[in-house]
Amino acid sequence: KQEVTQIPAALSVPEGENLVLNCSFTDSAIYNLQWFRQDPGKGLTSLLLIQSSQREQTSGRLNASLDKSSGRSTLYIAASQPGDSATYLCAVSGNTGKLIFGQGTTLQVKP
Amino acid sequence: GAGVSQTPSNKVTEKGKYVELRCDPISGHTALYWYRQSLGQGPEFLIYFQGTGAADDSGLPNDRFFAVRPEGSVSTLKIQRTERGDSAVYLCASSLKGTVPQETQYFGPGTRLLVL
Numbered sequence: 001k002q003e004v005t006q007i008p009a010a011l012s013v014p015e016g017e018n019l020v021l022n023c024s025f026t027d028s029a030i031y032n033l034q035w036f037r038q039d040p041g042k043g044l045t046s047l048l049l050i051q052s053s054q055r056e057q058t059s060g061r062l063n064a065s066l067d068k069s070s071g072r073s074t075l076y077i078a079a080s081q082p083g084d085s086a087t088y089l090c091a092v093s094g095n096t097g098k099l100i101f102g103q104g105t106t107l108q109v110k111p
Numbered sequence: 112g113a114g115v116s117q118t119p120s121n122k123v124t125e126k127g128k129y130v131e132l133r134c135d136p137i138s139g140h141t142a143l144y145w146y147r148q149s150l151g152q153g154p155e156f157l158i159y160f161q162g163t164g165a166a167d168d169s170g171l172p173n174d175r176f177f178a179v180r181p182e183g184s185v186s187t188l189k190i191q192r193t194e195r196g197d198s199a200v201y202l203c204a205s206s207l208k209g210t211v212p213q214e215t216q217y218f219g220p221g222t223r224l225l226v227l
Binding site for chain 2: 004006034036041042043044045046049089091096097098099100101102103104
């Protein structure tokens with residue numbers, strides 16, 4: 001059974017810092033890995049999707065990497081801003097669209 | 112180009128009552144997913160529709176939970192004899208085809224269900 005773990009559960013950093021969020025999964029037979037952002041009381045917004053054949057994806061200040069063989073992904077956020085404060089969720093997908101999520105990392109960026 | 116919408120946004124009910132939660136996917140999206148998110152946890156998969164049929168209902172916790180999508184667009188998640196443990200945010204997502212695992216799923220804002 002696939003399990004997804006995110007570390008740390010919570011993170012607080014001063015504005016401007018670069019930071020890394022970690023995600024690990026137990027079964028390397030995935031089709032893709034996605035990183036989502038969730039703001040309080042809101043739904044999920046997809047940030048980056050990495051297909052199993054890819055090693056990384058970039059969007060603006062965000063960079064996500066995938067090491068399928070070791071079951072790990074990282075989300076790197078450069079020059080963090082208070083507006084980045086949210087919960088970040090990692091999810092993996094098998095050969096259907098069903099997503100299996102980690103429990104999330106709650107990020108607070110202090111001005 | 113409306114996104115995924117869910118109604119109601121909040122629902123308070125008493126233990127033992129029946130509730131229905133509605134999801135309107137993005138127009139033209141074939142695949143529709145229901146997830147449940149408990150406080151402090153990531154979403155958990157419940158059921159996936161490809162068109163009108165449930166392609167995977169392995170996440171439904173028990174037979175009190177049922178979902179339909181009769182015309183391949185709007186879906187309703189139905190919970191019978193609600194229990195306090197059913198309290199959670201119920202999220203709906205849709206994607207264009209569903210048969211392509213690389214597709215992005217677009218999530219609605221969720222329905223917050225509280226069972227007293």
